[in-house]
Amino acid sequence: MNFATFDLNLLRVLDAIFREGSTVKAAARLGLSQSAVSGSLSRLRHALGDPLFVRQGNRLVATDYAAGLRDPVRQELERIEAMLSPVARFDPKTAEGTFRIAASDFFAEMLMPRLGELLLQKAPGIRAQLIDLVPQDYVASLERRNADLALIPDTTLPDWVRREELFRSPFHVIARRGNPGVEGLESGQVMPIDVFCTLHHVLFSPEGNIAAMGDAALAELGRQRRVAMTVPVFSGVCRVVRESDLIALVPAQLAADVSDAFGLQVFEPPMPIDPPLIIGTWHRRSDKAPLARWMRDQVFGLLRRLDL
Template sequence: MISAKLYFLIAGIGGMNFATFDLNLLRVLDALFREGSTVKAAERLGLSQSAVSGALSRLRRALGDPLFVRHGNRLVTSDYAEALRIPLHEELQRLESLLSPPAAFDPETATGTFRIAASDFFAELLMPPLGDMLHQTAPGIRAQLVDLVPYNYVESLERRNADIALIPDTALPHWIRRMPLFHAPFRVIARSENPAIAGMAAGQTMPIDTFCALHHVLFSPEGNLAAMGDAALEHVGRRRQVAMTVPVFSGVCRAVSESDLIALVPAQLADKVAPDFNLRVFVPPVEIVPVLIIGIWHKRSDKTPLASWMRDRVFHLMKALETGSPA
């Protein structure tokens, strides 16, 4: 049974007769909300574009509202349609859960896609072992690593349609579950031929004068010019020089490997890529509190067999990155 809230929203215009309304049209409407085009909505639903366009015409007649107005190359929702967007999506998910009771899960025969929203740090540290594990135990399951939503990582679960997100620990809304995974201390990386580190042994603490004199590459998807390292330096009355920001860790490591720039990166990543990028790894000259990385997911998928199985495997791989003491 569809909720009373959605019933009154749908029936609130034009005196629509809900008893004769084709509920299959609601799936089309939800796909149009999510994709913003009849072509992409058709691809999502496995229908032809003409079928989706026809369904949209039927929706407009039944609801007595244009629902979408073309604006350039995209469809813009009417005010009435915008009021339907969230309750309609939630209602369809509730019905899907209601009509799909949990079944015995067999990874060897299971098929499906599991989407992970995370930085490219996890392209290096998670995806290789995860790919090998899936190949060996669940060949029909596809894993996808997608970008986090900038400025609001939690929204990655909705806007990226992600099953989990791997993010720094933060306050979370009530509909989110969390799992602590590992602490990421920081290390300084520099190319082996950088003249400023001549005579310095990998693994030692970089002198603070060297650290502050050299120019830095800063990882920042949002283009920020300061991070945790700068706050730590302020405590001892020092500053560093940020020469550039890069939105991906791979770009940070590449820039350091081909210049005399240095960077602060998570220790696990530094140890992983140092041989390939010909880098030396040093301890920072100031104490920087390690970041706690957590896995988050929507409560609605707590009992979903594939999602639950994949979460367990991903979290097991990630917990192995714990370096020991978080301090």
């Protein structure tokens, strides 16, 4: 390949095909015709000496050679974009824009009210939106530009995702006051394991799973609990517990926040559960974007106060 005559615009086409798996969708993403994208793919194949993609059903699947180009091409395009983007002075009082946060509804209770007040006082022209995480793929929202920030449990991440450690979230057990299954128990004490395993549970699970971290911890003790239902949002879990004799494991910060309003007792779980580390993640393309950087700083400052 003669790099001096290579059209660098072809790399934008290659990246779009990687993202979309289709010349039609890549064309829509780039604002080009499908024939123009197909022509560019033909030129890429000739220049690089590789088919790059093979058709599998309705999708184009990358060859081994092309798969090795996916991340380097994306990173170089983002580096060039950042290099050429003007650095503007950012004033939150006059700034306007939207910042999208992908997270569970735990953050609707523990973040958004405080963030709303902060923005009203410091940046009234910025709109914050809390959106659902992509099920079973925490970072997909960042890649598709649906979210500017994802708040997730610590996990292995691809190189293009930045991360910031925020707080640890231990679990507590909640039960309604007057639940006969916890009669004689005082809030704050460890719930006896026999009580915990005998009572029916409502489990937070957006995917409808019937086991979670608490079950793995119980299994190490040779015990198991009785999951009677699953609910995809924490607010629903708390309401079920308030209106029934079911109990639940929920983040300690949430339990403390809603216990009085919902009439709940809060107990320590009978088995040790490693508190998950919650992190903030974002696409490296927005590292230096003024609005996104300012919003991350505000959100992270609010969330670090939750560390127990």
